[in-house]
Amino acid sequence: MMNVVETVRSFKDANDDWRVDVVLAGLAIVFGLVPYVILDHLFDHAQTNLAAAAAKLAPLTVHTTIANYQLRPRYRYMPALVNYEKLTPSIQAVPIDEGFVDYRAFLSALEAGGFAGTVAYEMCSPLLGGGGTDNLDRYARKFVAYMRALQTGAAGPGA
Secondary structure (H helix, E strand, O other): OHHHHHHHHHHHHHOOOHHHHHHHHHHHHHHOOHHHHHHHHHOOOOOOOHHHHHHHHHHHOOEEEEOEEEEEEEEEEEOOOOEEEEEEEEEEEEOOOOOOOOHHHHHHHHHHOOOOOEEEEOOOOOEOOOOOHHHHHHHHHHHHHHHHHHHHOOOOOOO
């Protein structure tokens, strides 16, 4: 997967065009790299418009994998300064409705564009609350409720 991420970054560095965001978002969708591409954009360029990219790629998409994240600030103590230096934030996996990725817009745009495929929920990154069975079950229940709310048009979780 890192080869794909590096390819995406190289492609982005060589092209400064709105179509690049669409291609990057498309790669993120196809390869399940949404958090990597978004994190890269947060510290490099404006965020990719995932909803616009999803709408364009919907007719070609048969499956997508989603997960959500929060940025966690990081600091390093600098003894010479007797102070802290701010570092690039890390990302922490959180329940689907608690992160910075707007999956309501993303999934709605996919559906409006003709997507009729499957959606998988990924819980492989270190999860807020740990990897115990109770926490995994809580994340899964929240995801199912989130998807049902999207299907029914209810405000539901993450509204």
